[in-house]
Amino acid sequence: MTLKGKRLSKTGPDKLKDFQRFGSVLGLERMEKLLSKLGNPEKELKVIHVAGTNGKGSICHYLYSSLLENGYKAGMFISPYLERFNERIQFSGEHISDGDLEELTDRVVKASESLVEDGEDSPTEFEVITAIALLYFKEKNADVVILEVGLGGRGDSTNVIEKPIMTIIGSISYDHMDRLGGTIEEIAMEKAGIIKKRCPLVTAIDDKAAFDVVAKVAEEKGAPFIDGNAVAGRAQISVSSIHGMKYSVRILGDEYHVETSMAGEFQLLNSVTALTALEYMREKSILRLNKDDILKGIKKAFNPGRLEILSREPLVILDGAHNQDSSRVLRNAALKAFGEEALKNCILIIGMMADKEVDKIMKNLLPLGGRYFVCEPENPRRADGEVLRKSLIGLGVDDNDIEVIKFPKEAVSRAFEEIRSGKAAGVIVAGSLYLVGEVRSQAIEEVKDLEV
Secondary structure, rough: OOOOOOOOOOOOOOHHHHHHHHHHOOOOOOHHHHHHOOHHHHHHEEEEEEEEEOOHHHHHHHHHHHHOOOOOOOOEEOOOOOOOOOHEEOOOOOOOHHHHHHHHHHHHHHHHHHHHHOOOOOHHHHHHHHHHHHHHHHOOOEEEEEEOOOOOOOOOHHHHOOOEEEEEEOOOOOHHHHHHHOOHHHHHHHHHHHOOOOOOOOEOOOHHHHHHHHHHHHOOOOOOEEEEHHHHOEEEEEEOOOOEEEEEEEOEEEEEEEOOOOOOOOHHHHHHHHHHHHHHHHHOOOOOOOOOHHHHHHHOOOOOOHHHHHHHEEEEEEEEEOHHHHEEEHHHHHHHHHHHHHHOEEEEEEOEEEOOOOHHHHHHHHHHHHEEEEOOOOOOOOOOOOHHHHHHOOOOOOOOEEEOOOOHHHHHHHHHHHHOOOOOOOEEOOOHHHHHHHHHHHHHHHHHHHHO
């Protein structure tokens, strides 16, 4: 498929949607040409580059929060957003303003149109968004920027960063296999594409096959390499609950007594990985960091829509849980905190993307409800509600316990009606960050109404 010669429409309130027609195409050539048109802002940034299948968003938030506590003018680029596009581009604790986003979008769209007029392929939507973020951070004179990989690593638009100050690869598991490869080794090789010569690397990989691939690439590139999973294995946990954890761990010879506010078994590994990267940069004087401020930042870090508990009575939980690993983490955390019997009295609202491992995710989510509302998030990749219903039936769920309610907000309204009438003890929303983002504000308001 070629994108050459296509004209870009400038109509519509959201100019970025014009680029959705170009799909998600991996490769750096378009991005490099676009950034050249914009004066190569990426070359003036100190970047911490973060890849991985699960956990990379939380790792980014731990890093960002700690850098802010240390007084840095820090930027963070993440995806996807939950409720507002502006969440994707953050600086010094604030989301990019509507005015800055509008002005920078116009400039990047103009540069993209210029490329097309030159006979080049058009940048994709994600490439345009990445360029907006890099330009924004450069013009804000960011001290350091945290860039989260969008897809894979090697061909992701964020991989135009040639000399990051630190790279991090979180856990690796099966996801986006249509584009990253059908084996864990192939997926790991794509993630390992962010590793640069002699640039320090911290990983949170617990799959041996994936770890071996990444370790080999790090060795070939002479990248100092720290296994965050091994560091986390030495942690002594004193408290672990649905509200977070407390633990002690020795990192590069220094003892840390850590408290987190984010819950779930993976947050031990995610927080240790971020801490290891921060301690390495502190020890090597890559950044000026204070240990106490690092710990304050770790405690304050929050990643909305990931095991987010809005209420305990009634129980209201939101979690993207969009693949097999993350759905297992949600299941285990909820079962441990609340018990299987209590969860049987809850309604599970499920919506997913069609390109995910639907049956495997569903199997993990089954214990989180006694009844199931199946819906379809507002996204072109969404799974059909009837397909999800059949998946549940195939896993042994009685058809009488399943309702297909196409619109997520309607499903949430219905669930809270059942809570008010005493027919349900709570609601859990899971299966996609797009789903959680669509209903999060509504669920928060519903909980407030219950408290009045």
